[in-house]
Amino acid sequence: MKKSEATHPETYAQLEKAIIKQFPSLSKRLQQIASHALDNPSELALDTIAQVSQRAGVQPSSLIRFAKEFGFSGYSDMQRVFRTRLTDAMPDYKERLRSLNGAEGAPSEEAKGDASALLDQFVEADIVGLRRLQQQRRIGPLLDQAYKLITDSEIVYVVAHRRSFPIACYLAYAFSQMNVRNVLVDGVGGMFMQQAGHATNRDVIIAISSKAYSPDVAQVVREAKQRGVKVVALTDSPLSPLAEHADVSLEVQQASVGMFRSLAVTMTLAVTLIVGLGRAVEAKRSHGNGKRSKR
Numbered sequence: 001m002k003k004s005e006a007t008h009p010e011t012y013a014q015l016e017k018a019i020i021k022q023f024p025s026l027s028k029r030l031q032q033i034a035s036h037a038l039d040n041p042s043e044l045a046l047d048t049i050a051q052v053s054q055r056a057g058v059q060p061s062s063l064i065r066f067a068k069e070f071g072f073s074g075y076s077d078m079q080r081v082f083r084t085r086l087t088d089a090m091p092d093y094k095e096r097l098r099s100l101n102g103a104e105g106a107p108s109e110e111a112k113g114d115a116s117a118l119l120d121q122f123v124e125a126d127i128v129g130l131r132r133l134q135q136q137r138r139i140g141p142l143l144d145q146a147y148k149l150i151t152d153s154e155i156v157y158v159v160a161h162r163r164s165f166p167i168a169c170y171l172a173y174a175f176s177q178m179n180v181r182n183v184l185v186d187g188v189g190g191m192f193m194q195q196a197g198h199a200t201n202r203d204v205i206i207a208i209s210s211k212a213y214s215p216d217v218a219q220v221v222r223e224a225k226q227r228g229v230k231v232v233a234l235t236d237s238p239l240s241p242l243a244e245h246a247d248v249s250l251e252v253q254q255a256s257v258g259m260f261r262s263l264a265v266t267m268t269l270a271v272t273l274i275v276g277l278g279r280a281v282e283a284k285r286s287h288g289n290g291k292r293s294k295r
Helices: 012-025 028-039 041-046 049-056 060-069 075-089 093-101 109-113 115-134 139-151 162-177 192-196 215-226 264-294
Strands: 156-160 182-185 204-208 230-235 248-251
Touching: 012 028, 012 075, 028 041, 028 049, 028 060, 041 049, 041 075, 049 060, 060 075, 115 264, 139 204, 139 230, 139 248, 139 264, 156 162, 156 192, 156 215, 162 182, 162 204, 162 264, 182 192, 192 215, 204 215, 215 230, 230 264
Parallel strands: 156 182, 156 204, 204 230, 230 248
Antiparallel strands: none
């Protein structure tokens, strides 16, 4: 008898795609699990169902129901797919983060009384985050897409709030240094929406936000998409309200010490975006000069 074909995702990439596609139709409880799973894939690969359910704030039965929603026979069957991600990338994130943060993600007792030890925790946490970014297989092609959107645009609008605003300031500064026309949407005088509203379908918006997402930045992205404006998002999850409407979504999973998150990984991605864009701009200008010289 011929063996029936698998009806569930066989790789983490396939499962991630399926979760994102089905997310709007899931119940609120399953959406909660989906967000936790995509934010903490190493946890689902290595921990027991009891441990994962406790951290996700759900019952173990809900995790089983979530697995069955995607065609798996149960949690262990789904966990095998999450483990393929670790096998492919071979990161040891779980042990490193737990040794840094303790069981609840808080600074260790040693770090609480030693400034050097606390610094070590933040540095090591950022190293983990940077390696996660480095091992994203899609990041190169996504950056290339972002370069093209920016070089083809007339004006770049850079949008961010609160803790993400320093990234926006850096991007605006760097764009100006490269003579790339840009607007830093800073909301001075309560004109945030009005500033962003000037973007047209000839422009591109770079929107930056992570949990808890800025409602204003999310609204700018939604309205921009409705007007046909291209959007590049710098965010932290494929389920982010920015990623949902972005033409290109660059996602950074940041490690943290306690409740404090560093911007080091996001800034590294921003610098990479600027340097790569500089090369793309020069290549475009050289190509244009070459065409004129042949005439």
